[in-house]
Amino acid sequence: MIDAKPIIRVEKLVKKFGSFLANDNISFEVYPGEIFGFLGANGAGKTTAIRILSGLSRPTSGLVEVVGINARTNPEGIKKRIGYMSQKFSLYDDLTLYENIRFFGGIYGLRLREIQEQADLLIQKLGIEDLRNRKIGSVPLGWKQKLAFSVALLHKPSLVFLDEPTGGVDPLTRRQFWELIYDAAKQGVTIFVTTHYMDEAEYCDRLCILAEGQVKAIGSPEQIRKDFDSEDMDQVFYQISRGGEKA
Amino acid sequence: MTPIVTCKGLSHSYEDIHALGSIDLSVNEGELFGFIGPDGAGKTTLFRIIASLTEHFKGDVKVLGYDPAKEYKEIRKRIGYMPGRFSLYHDLTVEENLKFYAAVFGNDVDSNYHLISDIFDQLAPFKKRRAGKLSGGMKQKLALSCALIHQPELLILDEPTTGVDSVSRIEFWDVLSRLKESGMTILVSTPYMDEARRCDKIALMQKGEILMTDSPLGISESFLGDLMEIRHQDRFRILDLLRLEHGESSAYLFGQTIHLVTNNHSVDDIEVLLTKNGIDDAVVQPLNPSIEDCFIQLMGGKDD
Numbered sequence: 001m002i003d004a005k006p007i008i009r010v011e012k013l014v015k016k017f018g019s020f021l022a023n024d025n026i027s028f029e030v031y032p033g034e035i036f037g038f039l040g041a042n043g044a045g046k047t048t049a050i051r052i053l054s055g056l057s058r059p060t061s062g063l064v065e066v067v068g069i070n071a072r073t074n075p076e077g078i079k080k081r082i083g084y085m086s087q088k089f090s091l092y093d094d095l096t097l098y099e100n101i102r103f104f105g106g107i108y109g110l111r112l113r114e115i116q117e118q119a120d121l122l123i124q125k126l127g128i129e130d131l132r133n134r135k136i137g138s139v140p141l142g143w144k145q146k147l148a149f150s151v152a153l154l155h156k157p158s159l160v161f162l163d164e165p166t167g168g169v170d171p172l173t174r175r176q177f178w179e180l181i182y183d184a185a186k187q188g189v190t191i192f193v194t195t196h197y198m199d200e201a202e203y204c205d206r207l208c209i210l211a212e213g214q215v216k217a218i219g220s221p222e223q224i225r226k227d228f229d230s231e232d233m234d235q236v237f238y239q240i241s242r243g244g245e246k247a
Numbered sequence: 248m249t250p251i252v253t254c255k256g257l258s259h260s261y262e263d264i265h266a267l268g269s270i271d272l273s274v275n276e277g278e279l280f281g282f283i284g285p286d287g288a289g290k291t292t293l294f295r296i297i298a299s300l301t302e303h304f305k306g307d308v309k310v311l312g313y314d315p316a317k318e319y320k321e322i323r324k325r326i327g328y329m330p331g332r333f334s335l336y337h338d339l340t341v342e343e344n345l346k347f348y349a350a351v352f353g354n355d356v357d358s359n360y361h362l363i364s365d366i367f368d369q370l371a372p373f374k375k376r377r378a379g380k381l382s383g384g385m386k387q388k389l390a391l392s393c394a395l396i397h398q399p400e401l402l403i404l405d406e407p408t409t410g411v412d413s414v415s416r417i418e419f420w421d422v423l424s425r426l427k428e429s430g431m432t433i434l435v436s437t438p439y440m441d442e443a444r445r446c447d448k449i450a451l452m453q454k455g456e457i458l459m460t461d462s463p464l465g466i467s468e469s470f471l472g473d474l475m476e477i478r479h480q481d482r483f484r485i486l487d488l489l490r491l492e493h494g495e496s497s498a499y500l501f502g503q504t505i506h507l508v509t510n511n512h513s514v515d516d517i518e519v520l521l522t523k524n525g526i527d528d529a530v531v532q533p534l535n536p537s538i539e540d541c542f543i544q545l546m547g548g549k550d551d
Contacts, residue, residue, distance in 0.1 A: 041412035042383045141286050168409065168438050170285035170453065171539050172546050175499050182483055198413055199502035221503070232502065234413055241414040 006065075007032045007159055007190050008053065013062035015048050022048040024213035026062075030206075032158065035181060035191045037204030037221075041241050045213040046194055047163075053192070054161050055079040067159055080108065083152035086163035090148030093137030097123075100136055101151060108155035115154075122150050142173030149180055153189065160184070162193040166200065178203050198233040209240055216240045249276050250309075251401055251432045252297055257306035259292055266292040268456040270306070274434065274448075279427045282436040283443050283538070284452030290436035291331060292455075294405045297434065298328045311400055324352070327399035329390050331406040337379030341370055341389055344378050345396060352397035362429075363392040366422055384415045391422070402426065404435040408442065420445045440539035451542050458545040463538060470536040470544060475517060477505045479529035488524055489517075499543065506540060 008030035015023040023045045030036045040046045051057040053066055055075030064071035067081045091100045098119055105115035123132055126146070136144055145165055152160055162181070166174045178200065185191050193204065201207055202221050209217040209224070217224050217240060221233060228236045252274040259267040267289045274280045282290045295301040297310050299319035308314065313321045335344045345367070349356045360367070366388050373381065378389060387407060394402060404423075408416040420442060427433060427447075435446070443449045444463045451458040451466070459466055479485055482505055489498035489507055498507045507517065517531045536544075 041414060042410070168286035170288075170542075170546065171440060172499075172543050173285070178500060179483075196410070196412060199500075202502045203500065237413050238417070241412065 004031050005068075006030060007067055008036075008192070009063065009065040010049075010053075011063040013049065013052065013064055014060045015045075015052060015057070016060045021213050023052070023059075026210070026213070026215055028208050028215060028218055030190060030192060032190050033185060033188050034206060035185050035193065035204045037201050037207040038192060038194045038210070039201055039207060039237070040210035041237075044210040046210055048213075049210070050161060050163060050192075050194070053078075054082060054084055081157060081159070083155070083157040083160035084163075085145075085148045085152040085160075085165060087145075087165060087167035088163075091136045091144060091151060094135060096133045096135050097128075097131050097139070097147060098133060100147075101154065104151050105154055110155055118154050122154075126150065142169050142176075145169055145173070146177060146180060149177065149184075153184060157189070159190045159192065162191065164194050164196065166195060166197065174200070198237060201233045209237070211240050250274060251276050251278075251311060252434070253307075253309045254293075254297075255307040257293075257296065257304060257308055259296065259301065259304040261292075266455055267296075267304075268454075270457055272450065272457070272460070274432065276432055277427070277430050278447045279423060279433045279435070279445070281443055281446035281449040282434065282452055283438070283440060283449055283542070284436075285438050287454065288452035289455040290452055291405055293452075294328075294403050294434065294436060298326060298403050299323055300328075324397075325400045327394035327397065327402045329394040329402075329404045329407060331409065333386050333390060335378045335386070335390055335393060338377055340375050340377055341381070342374045344389060345392055348393040349396045354397045356396060359396055359398050362395050362398055365425060366395075367392045384411060387411065387415075387419065391419075395426075400432065402431055402433045404433065406436050406438065408437055408439060416442065440537070440542055443538040449538070451538075451545060453542075453546060458542070466538060466541050467536050470541050472508045472510050473512070474534045474536045474540060475507045475509065475514060475531055476501070476534040477507060477517070477521075477529055477531050478503065479505075479521075479526060481526070485521065485526065485529065488521070488526075492520060501539075506534070508540075508544065 006029035011027050013023050013026040026049060038046055052059050052064055052071055055071060055078035058072055066078045069077040071078060095103060101119045102115055105118065123129055131139060149165065166177050181191055195201065204221060206220055207224055208215055224236055228239055230236045250273045252272065254270050254272040257267060257270040270293065284290055292301065296304050296308060296315060299315035299322045302316050310322050311325050315322055339347065345356055370385060370388055373385065381389065408419055423433060423435065424445065446463060448460065448462055449466065450460045477485060482500065485505055486498055493507065493509055497509065498505055514531045514533060521529050
């Protein structure tokens with residue numbers, strides 16, 4: 001990791017909406033193959049930063065480079081190279097699993113032949129032949145999220161953004177989902193993930209904790225716990241959110 | 248103790264979707280009763296039936312002595328219901344929303360203000376702000392104020408802490424504890440297992456069924472087998488090792504640690520197993536099961 005070039009580089013990122021500072025001078029780097037957790041209370045500026053990192057919004061100032069592409073000058077280039085899924089947006093309920101794969105494969109510019117191969121591979125790997133022609137809306141949420149993650153990896157991105165991928169999911173499926181994340185990371189995919197579950201923060205290689213649009217802590221979960229003299233991430237989070245809160 | 252809510256053999260389907268199985272339930276006066284389970288467990292359907300908002304269910308349900316299918320008017324006067332989605336008027340101010348809800352129930356804000364002062368004082372600086380412009384945590388406090396302003400006998404809160412950060416979640420439960428002390432009966436649903444310990448009684452729900460109902464302690468004590476916690480840097484390697492030895496569903500991630508469920512194995516046995524595989528610096532110790540451990544066990548390793 002020492003010699004590796006960062007796959008995400010953020011230097012002094014500022015994003016303003018009118019007079020409101022959503023991201024206030026944020027800097028961090030993410031390295032290839034890392035599971036990088038991005039945490040913060042509601043309104044801390046997470047969503048704003050993720051939108052910029054994934055090419056959906058432009059920074060007001062500062063340097064943002066994702067997979068070597070500048071987010072200000074070439075946001076479209078970023079979109080093609082990354083994977084993305086969230087709790088709110090994953091697969092289309094009224095398309096079947098195979099139709100979803102075809103749709104997302106097409107969006108990412110895969111040829112039909114490749115899409116068919118990838119679909120077969122995915123369905124075989126997960127052992128879900130019976131789900132191939134089922135509408136996603138009738139698939140249990142846990143499975144839907146696992147499938148959405150696999151579909152987000154269809155075009156073999158080197159970086160994938162997961163925005164609260166396990167919200168509302170049962171405790172067993174949440175853990176299975178993290179094992180999928182871990183498998184993908186082992187194969188070299190860089191994972192950028194947000195979550196409200198503090199136990200999941202512990203599964204990340206490194207964390208970045210935001211409050212009031214600023215980076216309040218960055219490092220391995222162990223290091224951060226030590227720095228804040230806390231037994232668990234809940235306590236860290238409490239200190240950061242309370243310490244920084246203005247009425 | 249008088250039961251405030253009873254359900255016997257309650258089930259409900261939406262067209263071809265089976266939303267609730269055969270639910271049996273009894274909530275006593277003054278209880279803070281938690282319904283804990285993931286999305287799709289049936290929590291909202293159950294609450295809507297109790298709140299008299301869903302008809303055509305099967306089974307016998309009584310809420311404050313009334314039948315929600317027939318005597319919904321009586322029930323609606325006496326309950327406060329906070330649905331999962333923000334239900335207030337976005338283009339009314341904070342103050343106007345509160346006045347509106349009080350007026351609907353024939354009350355005025357002042358006579359019951361003591362019930363909400365605890366929560367509403369924090370909203371006071373934003374009284375003139377439109378509800379749609381509030382932050383998530385503030386919206387939630389306003390919604391709770393509006394559900395309380397007519398002094399309900401029964402308060403029903405559907406996932407009030409979903410999507411709320413962990414600090415605000417703790418504060419919200421502090422508010423509920425104080426309401427409980429005032430004698431109010433409260434039903435609350437949540438997908439967060441760690442909130443269970445704040446309840447007098449909990450029902451663990453999954454796929455339209457109640458897996459178990461008991462006090463948090465009672466549920467912990469019903470855990471089968473011995474639970475151990477293993478601390479080590481290389482969690483995924485240990486996970487593989489333990490599963491190979493003790494079965495696929497025996498070991499799972501748990502924050503900084505791994506949890507292992509065994510029968511007839513000691514801490515020593517596990518340490519020996521790890522050492523044999525070249526891991527001699529793991530910390531292994533016995534552990535009391537949390538609600539999340541119990542939930543995982545009750546799911547029985549059965550996947551979706």
